[in-house]
Amino acid sequence: MKTGTVFEVKEFAVFDGPSVRQTVFLKGCPLRCNWCHNPEGLETQPQLMVSGGCDHCGNCKRVCTHESCIHCGACVGVCPRGLRKIVGKRMTSEELVNLLNVNSEYYTAYGGGVTFTGGEPMMQGEFLKEVLDGLPDIHKAIETSAYTDSSTFKEITGRTDYIMVDIKHFDGKVHKRYTGVDNKMILDNIESLFDGNIPFVVRIPLIPGVNDTRENYENIAKFLSKATALQRVELMPYHKTAGAKYGMIGKAYRPMFDIDRPVLVSQGIFRDYGIRSEVL
Amino acid sequence: MTERIKRLKEYFIIEKEHHKIRKSRSDPYELARKFAASSETDLERAYQRLIYVLDKENPVLFPDERIAFVRTVSTVPEIYTEEEMDDLKAGHWIHELGDVSNINVDYTKLLHTGFAEKRRELLEMAAKHQVENNAEKADYNRIQVSILDHISGLAEKYRELAVLQGNESVAESLSQVPEQAPHTFLEALQMFRILHYSMWCGRNYHNTIGRFDQYMYPYLKRDMDAGLLDEENALELLEEFFLTFNRDSDLYPGIQQGDNGQSIVLGGLNPDGTDSYNLLSELCLKASLELKLIDPKINLRIHKGTPLSTYTLGSGLTKQGLGFPQYSNDDIVIPGLMDLGYSKEDACNYAVAACWEFIIPGRAMDIPNIGALSYIEALEKALHEKLLCSETYEEFLSAVKGNIRELAKSLCESIRGIYIFPAPFLSLMMEGSTEQAKDISLGSIYNNFGFHGTGLSTAVDSIASIKKYIYEEKKYTKKELLEALDRNFENRPEMLNLFRYHSPKMGNNLEFVDEIAADLLQEFSETLKGMKNERGGIFRAGTGTAMYYIWHSKDVDATPDGRLKGEGLAANYSPGLFGRLKGPVSIVRSFSRPDLKKNINGGPLTLELHDTVFRTQESTEKVAILVKSFMDLGGHQLQLNAVNREKMLDAQKNPENYSNLIVRVWGWSGYFIELDKEYQDHIIQRMELME
Numbered sequence: 001m002k003t004g005t006v007f008e009v010k011e012f013a014v015f016d017g018p019s020v021r022q023t024v025f026l027k028g029c030p031l032r033c034n035w036c037h038n039p040e041g042l043e044t045q046p047q048l049m050v051s052g053g054c055d056h057c058g059n060c061k062r063v064c065t066h067e068s069c070i071h072c073g074a075c076v077g078v079c080p081r082g083l084r085k086i087v088g089k090r091m092t093s094e095e096l097v098n099l100l101n102v103n104s105e106y107y108t109a110y111g112g113g114v115t116f117t118g119g120e121p122m123m124q125g126e127f128l129k130e131v132l133d134g135l136p137d138i139h140k141a142i143e144t145s146a147y148t149d150s151s152t153f154k155e156i157t158g159r160t161d162y163i164m165v166d167i168k169h170f171d172g173k174v175h176k177r178y179t180g181v182d183n184k185m186i187l188d189n190i191e192s193l194f195d196g197n198i199p200f201v202v203r204i205p206l207i208p209g210v211n212d213t214r215e216n217y218e219n220i221a222k223f224l225s226k227a228t229a230l231q232r233v234e235l236m237p238y239h240k241t242a243g244a245k246y247g248m249i250g251k252a253y254r255p256m257f258d259i260d261r262p263v264l265v266s267q268g269i270f271r272d273y274g275i276r277s278e279v280l
Numbered sequence: 281m282t283e284r285i286k287r288l289k290e291y292f293i294i295e296k297e298h299h300k301i302r303k304s305r306s307d308p309y310e311l312a313r314k315f316a317a318s319s320e321t322d323l324e325r326a327y328q329r330l331i332y333v334l335d336k337e338n339p340v341l342f343p344d345e346r347i348a349f350v351r352t353v354s355t356v357p358e359i360y361t362e363e364e365m366d367d368l369k370a371g372h373w374i375h376e377l378g379d380v381s382n383i384n385v386d387y388t389k390l391l392h393t394g395f396a397e398k399r400r401e402l403l404e405m406a407a408k409h410q411v412e413n414n415a416e417k418a419d420y421n422r423i424q425v426s427i428l429d430h431i432s433g434l435a436e437k438y439r440e441l442a443v444l445q446g447n448e449s450v451a452e453s454l455s456q457v458p459e460q461a462p463h464t465f466l467e468a469l470q471m472f473r474i475l476h477y478s479m480w481c482g483r484n485y486h487n488t489i490g491r492f493d494q495y496m497y498p499y500l501k502r503d504m505d506a507g508l509l510d511e512e513n514a515l516e517l518l519e520e521f522f523l524t525f526n527r528d529s530d531l532y533p534g535i536q537q538g539d540n541g542q543s544i545v546l547g548g549l550n551p552d553g554t555d556s557y558n559l560l561s562e563l564c565l566k567a568s569l570e571l572k573l574i575d576p577k578i579n580l581r582i583h584k585g586t587p588l589s590t591y592t593l594g595s596g597l598t599k600q601g602l603g604f605p606q607y608s609n610d611d612i613v614i615p616g617l618m619d620l621g622y623s624k625e626d627a628c629n630y631a632v633a634a635c636w637e638f639i640i641p642g643r644a645m646d647i648p649n650i651g652a653l654s655y656i657e658a659l660e661k662a663l664h665e666k667l668l669c670s671e672t673y674e675e676f677l678s679a680v681k682g683n684i685r686e687l688a689k690s691l692c693e694s695i696r697g698i699y700i701f702p703a704p705f706l707s708l709m710m711e712g713s714t715e716q717a718k719d720i721s722l723g724s725i726y727n728n729f730g731f732h733g734t735g736l737s738t739a740v741d742s743i744a745s746i747k748k749y750i751y752e753e754k755k756y757t758k759k760e761l762l763e764a765l766d767r768n769f770e771n772r773p774e775m776l777n778l779f780r781y782h783s784p785k786m787g788n789n790l791e792f793v794d795e796i797a798a799d800l801l802q803e804f805s806e807t808l809k810g811m812k813n814e815r816g817g818i819f820r821a822g823t824g825t826a827m828y829y830i831w832h833s834k835d836v837d838a839t840p841d842g843r844l845k846g847e848g849l850a851a852n853y854s855p856g857l858f859g860r861l862k863g864p865v866s867i868v869r870s871f872s873r874p875d876l877k878k879n880i881n882g883g884p885l886t887l888e889l890h891d892t893v894f895r896t897q898e899s900t901e902k903v904a905i906l907v908k909s910f911m912d913l914g915g916h917q918l919q920l921n922a923v924n925r926e927k928m929l930d931a932q933k934n935p936e937n938y939s940n941l942i943v944r945v946w947g948w949s950g951y952f953i954e955l956d957k958e959y960q961d962h963i964i965q966r967m968e969l970m971e
Binding site for chain 2: 009010011012014015019020022051052053057059076077078079080081082102103106107109110112240241243244245247248278280
């Protein structure tokens with residue numbers, strides 16, 4: 001049985017697929033998007049996360065026996081304000097299935113199900129496959145960057161009922177500059193969904209000055225115009241709060257774009273290509 | 281919204297232009313001193329006060345108005361001097377201000393007859409009482425006649441002014457009502473306005489509106505069938521009518537602005553199992569959605585057969601951030617009320633009092649908020665007196681339950697010598713009061729008293745912690761726990777951390793915890809079973825808290841759920857304030873687990889969702905699913921809040937009270953208090969944009 005690392009199971013998600021859903025966040029991501037809003041999902045290992053509101057009582061320092069943090073969690077249980085936690089929990093696929101089954105009937109009764117996101121859920125492909133197979137009667141959705149080899153992509157998406165996939169930029173060079181990886185594999189994987197029988201949506205995080213150009217919209221729309229399984233495009237305008245959690249895991253948020261610039265939202269281009277779009 | 285309604289809203293609500301015509305405040309004891317000097321009877325005082333205010337009123341009409349009556353008298357005088365009140369309080373149980381309040385009168389008793397017909401009935405009865413040598417009863421009916429005369433007098437002044445100002449609509453309505461029964465929807469709304477207005481003039485308060493969509497629907501239907509109204513202009517009239525509830529409300533008594541009890545109830549099951557939800561119910565939801573005003577407060581009665589589309593309309597309203605509709609579940613409330621002895625027909629006709637208590641229109645002088653049980657008092661006493669000697673967890677639990685029993689009994693016994701000021705005008709709209717010439721303040725068909733219960737989740741979480749950490753895992757000794765509580769967890773940060781943040785909580789869908797809640801709730805309701813109050817009524821156990829949750833938390837030591845000394849309790853039937861819960865699904869599953877039919881005085885599960893969850897039409901429909909699911913699972917009552925800017929500002933100041941406040945940010949959700957201030961400010965700023 002495979003073991004994976006989960007950093008959150010969220011109840012009552014309303015923007016993660018059809019009807020109401022529980023969303024599983026799997027830890028670890030091969031991309032380093034400059035605007036990532038879930039930085040605690042990037043590393044594969046569990047790590048310490050500290051929220052704001054410290055009144056410097058010193059309890060955490062008193063119990064710490066390490067020169068630099070090894071994410072042992074010794075300080076978590078002594079904070080009187082509950083500000084510390086280890087983000088990321090190792091679980092077997094069976095444990096996760098059981099956890100999801102506590103409420104799975106509830107979601108099923110209302111036409112919903114479970115959504116896997118991350119991080120990049122495909123990074124824990126073998127674990128995820130076992131979990132998906134363990135939930136035979138549940139509506140399963142995945143939210144992915146599609147940055148994985150085609151066989152993993154096929155094997156995982158083939159086990160789901162609904163796919164949400166990002167196109168962060170159509171231009172490979174720009175894509176690499178802002179996410180750390182090329183987009184060829186991503187676009188190929190997305191293309192493989194075009195004529196499939198699994199409904200999918202494409203999500204575009206709108207980053208000011210990075211990808212909110214007419215040219216980029218046009219390229220994406222043209223690319224997607226042949227996709228019969230595409231449900232719609234979801235446009236997600238950047239918000240400044242993206243950087244909120246960096247400090248909590250001891251990192252700095254360094255956007256390489258002007259966060260104050262309003263984004264250009266253009267649904268018209270998609271309409272021209274016969275593609276439904278929605279702003280989330 | 282039509283241009284006319286926009287203008288009226290601007291005039292009355294935004295600019296408050298009508299405040300300019302108000303008379304200045306006067307000495308509230310002016311009448312009381314005269315009454316005291318001449319030792320007037322209480323009935324005479326109540327009557328004199330009402331007609332004093334009515335006579336002091338003068339008509340004012342505003343441009344565009346079709347539904348008249350606005351208050352110009354700022355002060356409704358007292359009927360007793362301060363000294364007299366002290367004496368009364370020494371010898372009696374005086375509920376709140378002493379006036380009849382928080383009941384739901386049956387407006388049809390006057391709407392259906394008109395004043396002229398009612399006067400005739402009253403004079404006949406007076407004559408009959410006179411023949412029977414019952415002068416007191418005859419006088420009572422004559423006083424009621426006189427009240428109607430004074431209201432009619434004011435209405436006539438309004439009519440004359442309308443004629444003078446060329447306001448044909450108001451002039452025409454007032455040539456029919458209140459003297460004759462209304463024929464049209466507009467006349468019925470005008471008549472209701474006059475009745476409701478007059479109730480406030482007699483200092484009766486928390487004057488609930490009740491099942492408006494039921495008793496007003498026939499007028500709407502008649503007009504629509506006759507082609508006098510279509511949906512659009514019916515909605516316009518309704519919106520103007522809703523505006524009238526917001527004109528004078530700052531003059532009404534209440535703990536704070538908005539606490540005025542103008543609650544309206546829509547829909548509901550009929551005794552034959554059919555649904556009474558009608559076009560007017562729908563129009564009320566639409567009017568409220570368009571107006572975005574705090575009054576009237578909408579209650580939506582739902583049941584198994586209620587379509588999701590009705591919940592979706594409700595969620596759209598919740599999105600406005602006003603805190604309503606509040607939902608109540610007929611499948612639980614009706615059988616619960618029947619178990620308490622209400623007839624099926626009355627139970628099916630239930631309305632909602634000022635906050636959430638279930639009351640029967642026209643047939644009940646219930647006081648559903650007469651007191652409150654403190655679950656943490658029961659817990660504290662057991663901790664100090666019984667924990668050390670309780671060998672088993674069961675022994676400890678039964679000590680807590682024993683205390684609940686004792687407290688509930690002594691609450692019942694403490695309510696003696698209740699005295700309520702007479703309300704001869706309201707009595708005209710209560711079953712039997714007129715016929716028997718018996719004032720409603722003295723009782724009605726139902727005379728039941730209801731208790732709230734505070735600190736339930738705090739007590740449950742505390743007991744769950746004790747079960748797990750003291751009795752089962754033996755992680756701490758009883759003495760250690762008591763010492764830590766006594767010292768407010770000083771020097772025990774690991775214990776505080778564990779109990780406060782990681783212990784089993786009600787709201788996390790843990791069966792054993794929810795069963796403790798069921799146990800405590802049942803102990804409360806079972807104790808009250810069979811007890812009679814001094815008016816021959818029963819006592820009802822509830823899940824509300826009203827303001828008691830603040831009063832009951834003061835000076836209470838730290839509790840084993842990790843709550844520190846003096847920290848708050850949850851409001852109503854809601855999770856404790858500290859534990860990080862898994863989410864709304866676990867909450868609705870937890871809180872629907874106890875058999876809520878048994879504690880049906882009223883008191884909703886209160887849930888807060890960030891209003892970004894309502895961002896799209898699709899997501900708003902999903903919120904409707906959450907509400908429906910609580911009801912499907914057997915929940916009794918639910919109040920949902922789209923959390924707004926004010927709340928977030930408060931969350932910045934008091935983050936400890938908002939550990940479960942979830943905000944949807946940019947394609948992701950997070951805990952508000954975990955965000956750095958800078959980011960919190962961003963969201964608050966965005967809320968400003970949205971508002």
